Amino acid sequence: MRAAGGHGCDDLLAGCAEAIAEFRELLERHLRSRPDDYLTTFRDLVAVEGHYHWSAVLGDFSDDFYHVACPHCAVEVTIAIGGYGRYSAIRDWNLGDVDRRDLRPASPEVLSGIGRWMHETAVRDGEVVLADGIAHLFGQAECPRCASVFNIADDHPAVTLLPPAPAHTPR
Ligand SMILES: [Zn+2]
Numbered sequence: 375m376r377a378a379g380g381h382g383c384d385d386l387l388a389g390c391a392e393a394i395a396e397f398r399e400l401l402e403r404h405l406r407s408r409p410d411d412y413l414t415t416f417r418d419l420v421a422v423e424g425h426y427h428w429s430a431v432l433g434d435f436s437d438d439f440y441h442v443a444c445p446h447c448a449v450e451v452t453i454a455i456g457g458y459g460r461y462s463a464i465r466d467w468n469l470g471d472v473d474r475r476d477l478r479p480a481s482p483e484v485l486s487g488i489g490r491w492m493h494e495t496a497v498r499d500g501e502v503v504l505a506d507g508i509a510h511l512f513g514q515a516e517c518p519r520c521a522s523v524f525n526i527a528d529d530h531p532a533v534t535l536l537p538p539a540p541a542h543t544p545r
Pocket residue numbers: 444445446447448449517518519520521522
């Protein structure tokens with residue numbers, strides 16, 4: 375709590391909450407119209423829901439890579455969800471993504487929290503690629519090194535987005 379807050383502060387906070395609710399409704403309405411900037415609006419709405427992290431890292435799943443540490447052996451695992459495939463792998467800067475394992479997408483009924491909200495919203499709006507990507511991101515991956523299976527999003531609240539692998543090695 376702020377020590378300096380009088381009742382003026384409470385009024386301000388109440389005003390903010392109202393403004394946020396209005397903003398959320400505005401975004402929601404815009405989203406339902408399936409705009410060209412669907413993903414941008416979607417991410418804004420995720421941020422308004424308080425999930426700034428997912429708002430920041432969520433891609434369009436055309437060529438997305440996430441970078442996580444295996445919770446069991448700590449090896450760096452690259453998660454690909456997009457046109458390149460949907461797999462976990464060890465990234466080798468010369469060879470590319472090696473030792474690939476297929477991801478195990480979550481079935482919609484086991485999703486919860488923000489993952490469920492994002493998936494349901496994308497499905498509602500007919501955003502098939504987005505919905506499918508979210509199901510993979512909130513699903514499971516197998517570690518290429520120790521073969522343990524872990525939850526990508528749940529085990530890694532700080533999952534980070536990687537730039538795409540270089541297409542070739544400069545000579
Ligand atoms: Zn491992």
